[in-house]
Amino acid sequence: MKKYLFSLFFISFCFCSYAESGYDLWLRYKFIENPVIKQRYLSELKHLVVLNNSATLKAAYQELNIGIHGMLGLNLKRESSVTKGGSLVIGTESAMDVGTEGYKITSIQIHNKNCIRISGNTDVGVLYGVYHFLRLMQTQQDIRNLKLREQPKIKLRVLNHWDNLNGTIERGYAGYTIWDWQRLPGYLDQRYTDYARANASIGINGTVLNNVNASAKSLTREYLIKAAALADVFRPYGIKVYLTARFSAPIEIGGLKTADPLDAAVIKWWRDKADEIYQYIPDFGGFLVKANSEGQPGPQDYKRTHADGANLLADALAPHGGVVMWRAFVYENIKGEDRSKQAYTEFKKLDGMFKKNVLLQPKNGPIDFQPREPFHPLFGAMPKTQLMMEFQITQEYLGFATHLVYLAPLFKETLTSDTYAAGKGTTVAKIVEGTQEQHQLSGIAGVANIGSDLNWTGHPFAQANWYAFGRLAWNSDQSSASIAIDWLKMTFTLDRSFIAPTLQYMLNSRQNTVKYMMPLGLNHIMNLGTHYGPGPWDKIPGWNAHDYHQADAIGIGVDRTSMGSNAVSQYFPSVAQRFNDLKTCPSDFLLWFHHVPWNYKMPSGRILWEELVHEYYSGVDSVQKMQRTWDQLSGKIDQERFGQIKQLLAEQEREAAWWRDGSVLYFQSFSKGAIPSGLKPPSKTLKHYQSIPFPDRTEE
Template sequence: MQLHLKYRFLILVLMILCFADKAHAENGYDLWLRYTKIENPGNYKTYRELHKNIIFEATSPRLKAAKAELKKGLLGMLDLQPEENGKISKQTLIIGTNQSSKWIAQLSFVNEINQLDDEGFIIRSAKIGGNPVTVLAAKNDIGILYGVFHYLKLMQTNQPLEHLDIKEEPKLQYRVLNHWDNLDGTIERGYAGFTLWDWERLPMYKDQRLTDYARANASVGINGAVLNNVNANAKSLRTEWLVKASGLADAFRPYGIRVYLTARFSAPKEIGGLPTADPADPRVRQWWKDKVKEIYSIIPDFGGFLVKANSEGQPGPQDYGRTHADGANMMAEALEPYGGVVFWRAFVYQNERHIDRVMNGYQEFKPLDGQFARNVFVQPKNGPIDFQPREPFHPLFGAMPKTALAMEVQITQENLGHSMHLVYLGSLFEETLQSDTYENGKGSTVSKVLQNYKKSHGISGIADVPNIGTDMNWTGHLFGQANWHAFGRLAWNPDLTAKELSEEWIRMTFSNKEEIIRPVQKIMLMSQEAAVNYMMPLGLNHIMNYDTHNGPEPWHDDPTWKASDYHKVSKDGIGIDRSSQGTNAVSQYHSPLREEFNSLKTCPENLLLWFHRVSWDYKMRSGKTLWDEMVSHYYQGVQSVEEMEKIWASLDGKIDQERFEHTRTLLKMQENEARWWRDACILFFGKYSGKPIPKSFEKPKHSLEYYQKIPFPYDWDSTLYFKK
């Protein structure tokens, strides 16, 4: 691995040189920040007139970063380098804070500016001395940076710049990426290359890619990055590794991004020389205080710790008979004097056959509500299992009013086809955020629950596991960029819709032409449901391959894990009874949702087999039997991918060839894998149902035994199924 680390950046340079004779943006590197020439002639002319004069005094590193971004955008979109004479003239753009600009200090709405959130900004059309001007103002420098990115986005998406009156403030304060990057350069559940963090050459050498990573995050409002894997290595807290991390903090600081570290709970024993990591032991508590003091001496704006404890073999406070609150509060106590926070993951479960895993997180954390320090986030995943294609929202949302929760979602598509499948996750994020918890009656959505913690606890947040790596286009699949973009924008405002965000991303990434926007948007908005259908429809879950988490394996059976625990298939039916007559997982939700999930008649059919065990002959609302309905969903999933391919093919010649071919090839791969999922699952479940595949559908080309023998990861050379 060390040999690879020495040469992977050389390989990256060679890749860049290979693309030097092509349009740089079209390899996907520039993400949604392409800043290509404005296509609309009328807008191009108008925008140029509005930007001939700029007053922007950039004195701090953050303001300098904002000004550099503005210049980059104007040069790329308008081929314009504005005048900067410091004087007001017709159509002047004035940018600054009350402290950095004398003009901002004189505005009639300066009090409104000073009352903004620390990260907020105002963009407003106004007049100074009779001259029409556009003002971009904020209370702090970081607000100016966010405002500049927003202003450039208006131009990228062909929005009018006259008569502006925009006021933006983030609705969640902590908007953090949880990188699962290992210290050896690999990434757990990463499908876009290796880590961006060049540990061998840090802290002195900072690749341009680090700045571009920070720019991309700031452009959508992300303000934090956890640098290392939740399955942590204690040595990341050693002094020499903290110094390396300080290099990343330095690179990210101008863009408002604070660095965090995953802290291994047993670090006092592993690297501290103590005989215990018991949070009740004064020596352990002092070790953490000393370690945190050292961290802040090296990284003054350090964000805090992310912790995975007592889950999947990770050490934690329960090893010593203590609670999650005891462990989290010990770290919070050390961080509190410096303004740091703890993200304590609620992804915990007992890997035992007789326990319903979906209930573990609630059962462990609900009794602790109110026992966590005020600088602690309890961080559940969006659903109670583990980043499945579809889950109900985690019942802890709406169940812990005395504890700040930060939702954890996933971009990296661990269980959604990795970087090979086009699955737009804006739809999945919206589905969860707009789910009603009924905590305080109707309208208490997950989004509102998360936002309300700012009022009740002074902190609010959301986190995401990204798929960002050394691949030229950052995310492996070009459309993986849309999921990064969607997370950032929803972290800033959780009430935005997947539809509006998809259009925004398309306009910035491809074109403002309707003939491109509408087809691409249709693909994106149908993609999540397509994946659910060809993988795990009607509430099925956790039937993917045990090792790779890609491809079907509903037959997996070994002493530690059985797929049958998640689908309970038999000749009588399929599904898990989590009703009041079964495991009673429905009791973890508020009424009337509890009653809705509990009844076969009212349970949403897209979660039916999650909450109920259902006979094969059960009549669905469509009039079909459960078996026929399930088969129909599997085939519909494949048909949807085929439709996505046809829509994309219609864009040939309208999108640059490199990105077109990249997506076309991966869509073909997705179709093949969708068929693999469909045929394997139908044959396996059909073995138990004893029912035939309806005559209207094509039959699988191979036997169940064939699919069961496909190796993982599958061998493309020997698997003839994929050579069709």
């Protein structure tokens, strides 16, 4: 019996020792088995020289120790100066041409000794360089004859956490918040440091701790002390803390009778509050604000403008160097008005009226993080205003943490879109980077997909979206493929037979998901209550999915042309003309801008109805193909994550078929067309698919 129990213990111990939870993200630092690569690295890395002892360089030194020991089994002795060859030297170097956060990694001779030097103007630049160097090793690239130079194109690279003080996360699909407000500031979870490490490794330099639908309590002394404790953990990693400011806070926690931005008492209250915050957090980044949208309080409650509200907070923060990130996501559910036009209508007239420490933050598209949208027309339309991109990393409309959807192609599609604001080549990226109008501030935000799940993001592949956001925020010129390859190598394996098929599916996954959810420019036809599953038939108070697809006996799609809502007029002429003409409008946005007849002949030779059905079926087929491919990859990665992804792909296939069958049957009730030959008709009735609740999606 004792022998049996020992055997169980031994088996259990071995399993736990080698099981992969995904907690390490892309910082696994897996031991290098290739003897040639390993020996090459060992010959280059014999000593570690750290040129000063700041908190940030300590963090860099610790990361190098973790990484090099993990990959080579080597503990580098720390030195204060170069006395031997094979030294890895990290430290600042004055007057470098890489800005405040950039770095250089160079093979160099110091005192006639061959060395590798990682240097920057600041310690945080050196830290970023250290992570780049470790990435070279993780992906087993040559570290001889290095001559690398990097600096970020965007100044503020920020995660927005939609985390609530009660531990829940709005649009969070990976558990509860990682901020343990109850035990802060006294208890500092190791996860906070690991969160900072992961962000620093991809160049993210800011984090908004609380939800845009904010509680004023976040600005009270009790919670400022807690936020300060997090700021202390993040500071060595170059990450500033921001808070969402509830506009009505002067009333709710300040005892005032008004929050009017032009009221003297309100102005004083915000200045005093800013002074208080900086006493606790000396490098506080500033405020994110959601105002006069979806019922949130704002300056319009007092017949003031968004500029009045933003400038109130900007003036309070200015003496301390803080910024205001003012969201441009504003709309009201007014019957007959095109929601896609509302933000432009609201903000275009305010161009040039915002203070210099304000960034206006539109979403990537004019509706709401849909699987595909045209770029937001505000980009290019406000040259006197600093515009900050807002992407969604969490998959609110893309299958939560159940569907495998790699979002780098979505991010790239938006950033490379040409606004024609100053002629051909005026891309969204240039406007966001601030280079087009030579703005002093530039920024990009990603709504985080991070939660308390052991692997941080729920779906193992959802980690790639956090990673890709950071890499593209640093430099949007990088390709979706190169970022995915790095992530796959660092997160799973360098085995090419695994990477090649997985990479191909990752790159196609967003388009495939669009096909089985909202093809050809359809949008906002999900379940309106949960934002999960098909709901083109949905009607709830204040909402009507029909407004977003307008299917009838003639055709489908929303007419936003000059003959319809004229949303195309919000774009510059070259873009507007392309979208306005049915013949030149890209098929990806066809039903976004046009109400198209069911029998309209598509470039494929099919009529629209047939094309729509083929898109839905093609999307499901792609998931089924990935399931078959994934099954063939067994044994190439750890069994724990392999099995988890296998189950998730099966669930994704079931839900993709749910989307396809429910949507096709619903639109067929308008088109009256037959399911094209060769495609198997749905096995259930429309009523069946309409009755499937969420989260219970059982069909039997």
